[in-house]
Amino acid sequence: MTSPEFIYTYVRHGDEYDLCQLEMRSFFGFDSKSNVLLGDVEINPSRSPFMKERLEVLYDANSWESLVQQVGQLDVSGTTFKVVCMNTMDLDGTKKIEHANRRKIEREIGLQINGEPDLFHPETVYGFLVLDEHWYFGKYVESESVWYRHQNKPHSYSTALSTRVARAVANIAVPNPDGLKVIDPCCGIGNVLVEALSMGIDIIGRDINPLVIEPAKENIAYFGLSGDVEHGAIAEVSGTYDVAIIDMPYNIFSEATPEDQLDILRQARRIADRVIVVTIDTIDHMIEEVGFTISDRCEAKKGLFVRQVLVCE
Template sequence: MDTSRKPAFIYTYACRKDEVSLCDLEMRSFFGFEASQQIFKSTIQIDPSRSPFIRERIDVMYEGDTLEEIYDQVDQVQVGDATFRVLFIKTNDLDITDKVVYVNRRGIEREIGLRIEGEADIQSPELLFGIVPLGGRWYFGNYHKNKATWFHHMQKPRNYSIALTTRIARAAANIAVPDPTGIKVIDPCCGIGTVLVEALSMGIDIVGRDINPFIARGARENIAHFGFECEVTLGAIEDITSTYDVAIIDMPYNLFSTSTTAEQDSILQHARRIASKVIIITIETIDDRVASAGFTITDRCIAKKGNFSRQILVCT
């Protein structure tokens, strides 16, 4: 393995048809581009469990034009006392006529496994390795699978029908903060804390606030239910005096709230005051109002929940 090369990672991902716009924006936020297929290579390392769409990641150790080149290189792999398993990644870019059938996939896994110095364990391995073809080459390395953390967050004590889904909330947090290192975030209209829970589970430094005492109490209950800690204060965005790198604002919908257009415009204006980057989630087209608040919309997508659609705007 050439350690002088920049690290490389192979990702696979999947999304439903109504999630394509949201998935694409998350991909642009993480990697700076949209993948044209469900597998791609990047030099950027993202934990697969951060995304509701990334399925798995291979940390490339070896690559070659042929499987034989991979076989020769994995002779160097030693796992010590740890047990391991090799997985052939089914999502790849092979032409349908070149697809590797199940029996051959198992054969490739066995051949690689025989060349690794250590004990193989199909059921409960301590280490996982992946092998996959992409772009006419073969790649081998440590394998990481998405743990679908957001799925468990669906079962929270407080919930409302119009609240963001955990998948949308998680993607919104990633769009807002693709790299959380040193970033301070606020959700000043946090509702029951769906975004807060997802952000906290990914190690994002975030605080919440809501003007409704009942709702703010529900957010605290949801956060505590999952074992997280987060400051959730009571009050309007107008009263915030601190500044943040990013604000995530799920705008009041006027479905179950009594916020007026003027009050919503005030939220936008104060968001401009307290954060240099703002993610706005809205069910209405408010581009003109966003511009009037002093923002430039740099990217956007549509996020759907059944027949209910939201726009997610990236604003600076």
């Protein structure tokens, strides 16, 4: 079998399954039905609200003994390291390894490496896991829950996208931000802006409601980020962008009529070739009417409340 370059593990709740799948497809071009994904695309696991960790594969083997032999070739003398086992939960059809056994195996494999072990402040962290009786070893990166810190912001409202959903939507819109210009023309208090800016996405915000402009700016600045937020309708946007992210207005302060929704989509078609639409209404016919094709989609659920996330090109 061909060894993957990277292995990612995932943690997602039942309501998040569909959204996680769409994020996977945006990053990798395919999805995984299980909580582990093998691929050749390098993604910082902290970008995703669903990724738990990433392994950059250095060695793989059909047996533990063969893996140990390969790891014995690793010389990191002059640096410190630690080794962690990634089988802390069931991974696809492979049962988790219990705590005591994980520690034992970590020690055994660590003894094979020529270097200085440091359990608390290592310069390099290595990881290993077993999947379907096949062993993998490599450089390990654990995800940081950046989105979780963003829940604590100066301004919020209950109908806004959660930070987890906002982060996933930003990833679906811009899986690779290099050289792309992005706009959120219905940005509200800026949940998508905060997530996108924290991942290095070149994005500006805009909203027709003057009451949300300063709160959005304050939310961005609160996390030490920098981004422009302008007041005005999407019809007033004169530039063009690679991607637009539109969370259709629907709350009591900014509810959009069907005519308003259609006009927003027309304007989005004018300023961007690719648009990610978040909507509580079924608006497929409107999207087709303005000249977009829905290339992918999912449902983002929270209990009985369902949003559709549409990838329009």
